Amino acid sequence: MMSDSRVSSVIQEWVSSYPGQPHSQPLNPIASNQAAQSSQMSQMDMISYGQSHTGIIRGVTDERVAEQMMGLPYLSYDTSCLSSNPNSGTSNHHQTHAGAQQDFSPFLLPRAPVTKRSISKDSAEYRLRRERNNVAVRKSRDKARRRILLTQQRALQLQEENQKLQMKIGQLTQELDTLKHILSQRHLQGGEDGTPQESAI
Amino acid sequence: MMSDSRVSSVIQEWVSSYPGQPHSQPLNPIASNQAAQSSQMSQMDMISYGQSHTGIIRGVTDERVAEQMMGLPYLSYDTSCLSSNPNSGTSNHHQTHAGAQQDFSPFLLPRAPVTKRSISKDSAEYRLRRERNNVAVRKSRDKARRRILLTQQRALQLQEENQKLQMKIGQLTQELDTLKHILSQRHLQGGEDGTPQESAI
DNA sequence: GGGGATTGCGCAATGT
DNA sequence: CACATTGCGCAATCCC
Structure with a gap:
């Protein structure tokens, strides 16, 4: 199905898929984003987002929820970490009040955990x-x-x-060899008869 | 950098990336999965959704992680649906205690919504x-x-x-033409001098 | 700044 | 049953 001849169309489309340069590709799986904050909290954290009202509660209750990931630099898919660290990655990610973060590079981020901008879910x-x-x-x-x-x-x-x-190159090469051979023969012999040139091709 | 000659290595790896056939590719962006059942509530919907926030406060604390998905059959990227259905997808997904299910087709499924198999988060x-x-x-x-x-x-x-x-084909073709030309000349003239064969290449 | 486009990630359903 | 894939939503970022 489909005409085999229309090969170029695909190329055409393909080219259009890459307008310029793909921006800057991460290329490096890990470390592409520090990930520390990464994602997902369970959701609710935002409701208070540092506000007082909802109260302290969430502070507490939520912790549990506060889980997953913490952006550990899991340099491999080593499962061993699972056993070693049961809740392993669990950390929350609420960027805001997350207090349990590692405090490395405290100055790298804007630093405005509280009083952020409660978008309220x-x-x-x-x-x-x-x-x-x-x-x-x-x-x-x-x-x-x-x-x-x-x-x-x-x-x-x-x-x-x-x-x-x-294949075509192979063909041409062979053809060429033949002609060269013929020519060299003629050259040696001074050429006399009318050997058909195209015959051997 | 890297020797330009080692072109095959990439191919090698590439080939190994495709063991057999890529199974059955969706090929059809939409409708690939019916998705109907998923659900999700916005998480907090449980907490109150109209409650006075602080209120009971997620009393249920545990729902905590409820999240996403709604799997509506969005047949296109039409944004219009946004306005039509504000909270659209929100629904929860805790399979366990979620009692608000539609009861359509009560006989199609095993029917054991409750007392299912609470894996309990x-x-x-x-x-x-x-x-x-x-x-x-x-x-x-x-x-x-x-x-x-x-x-x-x-x-x-x-x-x-x-x-x-x-390029190579172009070269070979040209070379061939040259030789053919020479041969035809000789053929016509009966060949006499010793024109160097490789000269014109 | 604001909005679409990308991307890393976790979840859940499903495939192997 | 464990791991692999895949579609999806979320949030951070990128990029106009």
Whole structure:
């Protein structure tokens, strides 16, 4: 199915997938972002976000929730850490009140944990932003998926093309050898008969 | 840097990235999974959702981590849905005590919403599983990233190689034409002098 | 600054 | 049952 001849179209699309330079690619899996803060809290933390009201409570109750990740530099997928550190990564990530952070490089960040900007979850505005971002994310991932697919196709196509070119080179080379041979023969003999030139090709 | 001659190494790696067939690729961005069941509430919806925040305060404290997903069949990136459904996805997902399910198709599912199999979050066992999965996910994604990178490199490399091959073909063709021309000349004239064969190349 | 685009990450469902 | 994949939402960032 599909005309085999239209190879160029894929390339065309592929090229368009890479407008300029892909910005700066991380290239380095780890350390691309310090990750310390990373993501997700369970969610609720924001409600208070350093405010007093909700009170201390969350401070406490939440801790538990405060979990996951802490951006440990897990340099490998070593599972051993699991056993060694049961709650291992658990740390929360609420950037705000997270007090349990390692305090390394305290000066690197802006440093404004409390009194940040309580966007308050459940707010309509928040949901709107989230929803919009979700749409953008889906779109972006779709795009990425397509791009990857195109790259794969392109690679396959180029591979085929390569083989054909190599074949052609082989052919031409052989043809050339033949002609050279013929010529050298003639040269040696001074050329006399009318050997058909194209015959051996 | 790196010897330019080692082109094959990348290919080598690339090939190893695709053991067999990539299973069945979605190919269809939407509708890949029906997703219907997921749910999620915005987390706090449990806490009060209209309560006077501080109030009971997430009384339920435990729900804590409830999160995302709603899996609405968003057939496109249409943003209009945003306005139409403000809290849209919010719903919770704790499979356990979530009692608010729609009861449609009561007979299709095993039907055991409650008393299901409360894996109970916060259980050590649950955390262990989660943590393990997280590790696996990171590993898998890393692998995917590497594979993509290799494919891109491979494509670029093949492209270069292609250009070289094309050049070579051009060269050979020209050389061939030259020889053919010489031969035809000799053929016509019966060949006499000793024109150097390689001269014109 | 504000909004879409990217990206790392955890969760859960599902595949192997 | 454990690990691998994958779709998804969240939050941080990037980049206009």
